Amino acid sequence: DAKTTQPPSMDCAEGRAANLPCNHSTISGNEYVYWYRQIHSQGPQYIIHGLKNNETNEMASLIITEDRKSSTLILPHATLRDTAVYYCIVESGNTGKLIFGQGTTLQVKP
Amino acid sequence: GAGVSQSPRYKVAKRGQDVALRCDPISGHVSLFWYQQALGQGPEFLTYFQNEAQLDKSGLPSDRFFAERPEGSVSTLKIQRTQQEDSAVYLCASSFRGGEKLFFGSGTQLSVL
Numbered sequence: 001d002a003k004t005t006q007p008p009s010m011d012c013a014e015g016r017a018a019n020l021p022c023n024h025s026t027i028s029g030n031e032y033v034y035w036y037r038q039i040h041s042q043g044p045q046y047i048i049h050g051l052k053n054n055e056t057n058e059m060a061s062l063i064i065t066e067d068r069k070s071s072t073l074i075l076p077h078a079t080l081r082d083t084a085v086y087y088c089i090v091e092s093g094n095t096g097k098l099i100f101g102q103g104t105t106l107q108v109k110p
Numbered sequence: 111g112a113g114v115s116q117s118p119r120y121k122v123a124k125r126g127q128d129v130a131l132r133c134d135p136i137s138g139h140v141s142l143f144w145y146q147q148a149l150g151q152g153p154e155f156l157t158y159f160q161n162e163a164q165l166d167k168s169g170l171p172s173d174r175f176f177a178e179r180p181e182g183s184v185s186t187l188k189i190q191r192t193q194q195e196d197s198a199v200y201l202c203a204s205s206f207r208g209g210e211k212l213f214f215g216s217g218t219q220l221s222v223l
Binding site: 036041042043044046049093095097098099100101102 | 153166
């Protein structure tokens with residue numbers, strides 16, 4: 001079973017920041033938080049990952065709480081092309097085997 | 111190649127027919143994964159290879175499912191005696207080595223009639 005909990009759906013206005021929450025209260029000390037997204041009819045795409053510290057790349061920012069029990073993915077200026085299912089996954093970093101949950105369907109609206 | 115390539119993109123099979131799905135990972139990638147995705151669901155893990163070794167096949171739903179990667183590059187997922195419940199998108203992913211981010215192909219959509 002997936003070790004994360006995400007809201008099933010969210011809406012965001014185009015050009016605004018999209019903040020996607022994820023709970024992972026049973027995360028172990030050696031497990032990373034990964035975010036992937038899946039646009040319709042495509043395979044999942046890696047976005048970002050982190051262990052303890054906040055991370056930022058060209059796609060998004062990842063904010064992890066100090067107790068590591070939850071995190072937030074931030075898309076700073078959402079566009080219509082960001083409409084997708086976003087998956088938050090915890091993984092130990094040993095094999096790369098990902099256990100997907102249901103994810104959050106983000107709808108970016110004009 | 112530039113990314114993970116899967117073929118065919120679409121496959122229609124009659125119930126009871128055998129099918130073979132191909133995955134070409136990114137050149138040099140050691141790890142290869144197969145996932146099954148039913149409509150409206152998240153991908154479910156099937157099996158994992160490190161080079162030619164199948165290290166985890168815990169997700170294969172039955173003995174009708176078989177995967178191989180004989181030379182540590184191209185992989186084939188074979189489903190024997192297909193059933194309607196096998197209808198799904200089958201996704202392949204690869205990574206440079208274990209524990210690194212996965213690159214996914216676009217999948218093969220299998221429809222069993």
